[in-house]
Amino acid sequence: MHNRSLHFGLHALAALWLLCAATTARATPTDDSVWVVLGPQGQAVARYLTSQPCPDIVVDGSTHRMHLRAAAALEAQRPTASPASASKAANFAQRTCEFDLPAGTHSASIHGSNLPVAHDSYRRIVVIGDTGCRIKSGEPAQACNDPQHYPFAAIARAAARWHPDLVVHVGDYLYRENPCPDNQPGCQGSPWGYGSDSWRADFFTPARALLQAAPWVMVRGNHESCQRGGQGWWRFLDPRPLQAGRDCNLASNDMRGNFSDSYAVPLGDSAQIVVMDSAAVPRQPLEADDPRTQALRASLEQALQLTHQAQFNFLANHHPVLGFAAFYGHDGQAELAPGNSALQALLRKMQTGLYPASVDVLLSGHVHVWEQLDFAGTYPSQFIAGFSGTQEDIVPLPAHLPPDAQPAPGAQVAHFSSWVNGFGFMTMQRRDNQRWDVQIHDREGKVVNTCTIEGRHSQCKRDQIED
Numbered sequence: 001m002h003n004r005s006l007h008f009g010l011h012a013l014a015a016l017w018l019l020c021a022a023t024t025a026r027a028t029p030t031d032d033s034v035w036v037v038l039g040p041q042g043q044a045v046a047r048y049l050t051s052q053p054c055p056d057i058v059v060d061g062s063t064h065r066m067h068l069r070a071a072a073a074l075e076a077q078r079p080t081a082s083p084a085s086a087s088k089a090a091n092f093a094q095r096t097c098e099f100d101l102p103a104g105t106h107s108a109s110i111h112g113s114n115l116p117v118a119h120d121s122y123r124r125i126v127v128i129g130d131t132g133c134r135i136k137s138g139e140p141a142q143a144c145n146d147p148q149h150y151p152f153a154a155i156a157r158a159a160a161r162w163h164p165d166l167v168v169h170v171g172d173y174l175y176r177e178n179p180c181p182d183n184q185p186g187c188q189g190s191p192w193g194y195g196s197d198s199w200r201a202d203f204f205t206p207a208r209a210l211l212q213a214a215p216w217v218m219v220r221g222n223h224e225s226c227q228r229g230g231q232g233w234w235r236f237l238d239p240r241p242l243q244a245g246r247d248c249n250l251a252s253n254d255m256r257g258n259f260s261d262s263y264a265v266p267l268g269d270s271a272q273i274v275v276m277d278s279a280a281v282p283r284q285p286l287e288a289d290d291p292r293t294q295a296l297r298a299s300l301e302q303a304l305q306l307t308h309q310a311q312f313n314f315l316a317n318h319h320p321v322l323g324f325a326a327f328y329g330h331d332g333q334a335e336l337a338p339g340n341s342a343l344q345a346l347l348r349k350m351q352t353g354l355y356p357a358s359v360d361v362l363l364s365g366h367v368h369v370w371e372q373l374d375f376a377g378t379y380p381s382q383f384i385a386g387f388s389g390t391q392e393d394i395v396p397l398p399a400h401l402p403p404d405a406q407p408a409p410g411a412q413v414a415h416f417s418s419w420v421n422g423f424g425f426m427t428m429q430r431r432d433n434q435r436w437d438v439q440i441h442d443r444e445g446k447v448v449n450t451c452t453i454e455g456r457h458s459q460c461k462r463d464q465i466e467d
């Protein structure tokens with residue numbers, strides 16, 4: 001009796017194992033990552049990161065093999081922003097696969113799991129930025145292993161629960177640049193450097209819920225310049241075809257790899273997001289004969305030109321042009337730093353008021369706070385959403401700005417709102433052609449402030465959120 005029961009139990013276990021194995025074979029392997037990025041004209045590209053051969057993708061019932069975008073490779077070590085003693089060659093242990101989803105695609109799936117697809121009109125947009133866990137030589141490291149101190153995964157889950165139809169990341173994905181120091185328990189065991197293990201820990205794993213929720217617009221940050229995470233940027237995230245020489249693998253090609261054309265993602269109903277690559281812009285104005293001047297001016301000109309093709313324009317680039325950062329001066333007092341001077345200088349030569357009237361709202365990150373500015377004159381509103389995981393900037397911003405505080409000469413602030421030392425995400429819900437309802441959410445998704453955008457103007461309910 002006992003033996004028969006055991007025998008039956010083993011059979012049941014074997015059957016269960018077979019069932020699980022069959023289910024697992026169909027499901028997306030847990031080490032793999034899948035996402036959809038939108039590029040020029042809203043072209044949706046499905047991407048898949050895997051150690052296996054590129055999988056099939058089923059698009060509206062037809063099966064296709066995904067194309068290889070980038071093979072697994074251990075790239076030769078290149079000079080980086082990190083000291084040589086804290087650098088290593090970037091190892092990309094997985095291959096990146098991709099497939100262009102035709103316009104009007106209703107459904108797409110890989111291994112039986114559905115992918116988010118593009119829409120004609122986007123009405124519910126999540127905006128996040130600056131999401132990696134900061135480990136940098138010579139500085140106290142962020143406690144990457146503690147979700148309280150590195151909450152990107154929780155923020156991604158909360159943002160997914162809001163059910164966006166689009167996600168915009170305003171740049172800076174990779175922050176684990178150097179080894180975790182021995183004396184800092186919060187980041188022990190973390191991968192580091194610019195290879196795929198760091199990318200997975202800093203981005204693909206914590207972002208998973210939000211990558212499944214909606215297609216993304218991916219803006220490039222300075223952490224994705226060629227001297228930092230640029231190799232991964234081109235392999236994984238940039239929406240356009242990968243070009244040899246524009247991949248940040250060789251420093252001699254960095255002038256190509258560090259810059260790229262601007263493009264527009266239509267949101268429907270004559271609204272769009274124009275995306276500009278400012279990864280390699282310095283803080284201070286460039287000399288006229290610096291080759292970067294020409295490259296950045298071309299990107300800005302393209303971006304501004306693109307804004308003439310829609311009635312409502314978000315302009316997204318990583319470095320805020322019309323926002324403030326705060327820092328402690330020599331006397332220990334908090335001081336305000338203006339917007340990026342190099343971009344301001346280039347824009348000033350193109351346009352009075354820095355931007356044409358077609359630009360309504362600037363979306364940026366880089367400063368690790370949430371911030372909103374509305375202007376008295378002919379300037380677009382500026383929003384900063386660099387508060388979604390990376391160690392926060394904690395120097396306080398004033399609740400009310402001094403009367404002479406201007407993020408760019410002549411830009412007179414009419415309304416200013418901020419949240420310093422609070423992690424979260426921002427949402428924008430379209431009300432009509434010119435109006436969007438903005439909410440600021442904490443890491444769990446609780447709304448802590450609300451704002452309205454109306455044309456170029458914006459205003460928030462609360463001037464400042466105390467953490």
Ligand SMILES: [Fe+2]
Pocket residue numbers: 171172221222223318365366367
């Ligand atoms: Fe940045």
